[in-house]
Amino acid sequence: MGPPGSGKGTISKRIAQNFGLQYLSCAEFLQDIGTANETEASVLVKSYIDKRMLVPDHVVTGLMLPRLEQLSGHSWLLEGYPRTLGQARALNELCQLDMVISLNIPYETLRERLSDKWIHPASGRVYNMTFNPPRVKGKDDITGEALVQSEDDKPEALMTRLRHYKDVAKPVLDLYKSQGILHAFSGTDTDRIWPYMNSILSAKLPAQQSESHLPPVA
Numbered sequence: 174m175g176p177p178g179s180g181k182g183t184i185s186k187r188i189a190q191n192f193g194l195q196y197l198s199c200a201e202f203l204q205d206i207g208t209a210n211e212t213e214a215s216v217l218v219k220s221y222i223d224k225r226m227l228v229p230d231h232v233v234t235g236l237m238l239p240r241l242e243q244l245s246g247h248s249w250l251l252e253g254y255p256r257t258l259g260q261a262r263a264l265n266e267l268c269q270l271d272m273v274i275s276l277n278i279p280y281e282t283l284r285e286r287l288s289d290k291w292i293h294p295a296s297g298r299v300y301n302m303t304f305n306p307p308r309v310k311g312k313d314d315i316t317g318e319a320l321v322q323s324e325d326d327k328p329e330a331l332m333t334r335l336r337h338y339k340d341v342a343k344p345v346l347d348l349y350k351s352q353g354i355l356h357a358f359s360g361t362d363t364d365r366i367w368p369y370m371n372s373i374l375s376a377k378l379p380a381q382q383s384e385s386h387l388p389p390v391a
């Protein structure tokens with residue numbers, strides 16, 4: 174969990190790769206559904222994504238939980254789900270989480286980062302012009318296609334998104350704190366947070382490293 178721009182995608186991919194976890198990003202999963210063949214679910218999901226609103230709990234949960242059930246027998250890392258208390262309660266019914274990671278990143282860092290963030294819309298690959306720049310300025314490393322900046326990442330929109338994140342995430346974080354599984358990490362960048370996270374995860378996940386040969390999910 175973490176506010177927009179806190180590095181959830183960046184650190185999740187690193188964790189999944191280092192510990193051989195199956196990685197599932199809720200936003201990417203919903204994006205794929207929204208752009209798949211037209212079904213009732215795909216139209217509904219797309220309508221919320223286009224409005225930049227959270228897909229209702231019962232819809233997203235109805236899609237995510239069956240997907241997770243397909244992964245039973247593997248260790249996984251979820252990014253961007255659960256985001257609401259309703260989603261967290263539904264996930265609790267399916268399984269007991271081992272660990273929840275929360276990223277606390279200063280506002281000024283988020284603002285600077287997002288104003289420098291570029292994405293490749295077709296794949297969701299994310300770049301930052303100083304932290305992880307593309308090989309060729311303005312072009313995706315894999316396809317060579319143009320990168321774009323999101324209106325959502327401008328400072329005014331960011332304040333609104335941050336406020337929304339805090340309101341919605343607080344009861345979820347409180348729930349996981351009360352279960353004793355919440356680990357919060359503070360810092361200004363992924364590379365500085367990583368050594369602490371790595372040592373905590375290494376103590377908890379040694380047996381799961383053997384799954385690293387599995388193909389990625391998303």
Ligand SMILES: Nc1ncnc2c1ncn2[C@@H]1O[C@H](COP(=O)(O)OP(=O)(O)OP(=O)(O)O)[C@@H](O)[C@H]1O
Nearest residue numbers: 176177199200221222225226227228233253254256
């Ligand atoms: N757990 C979720 N529950 C409901 N909708 C979700 C969830 N995760 C993603 N979505 C949908 O996918 C869209 C994109 O999600 P994503 O996390 O990339 O962007 P975002 O909501 O702007 O988040 P952030 O502000 O953290 O970057 C959201 O606007 C929402 O419509």
Ligand SMILES: O=c1ccn([C@@H]2O[C@H](COP(=O)(O)OP(=O)(O)O)[C@@H](O)[C@H]2O)c(=O)[nH]1
Nearest residue numbers: 178179180181182183290300301304362363
């Ligand atoms: O230590 C970091 C971590 C991330 N980023 C950049 O910050 C932006 C947001 O990262 P990400 O998409 O991982 O964050 P999320 O929105 O998923 O939390 C991206 O441009 C990253 O390249 C950065 O500059 N420094």
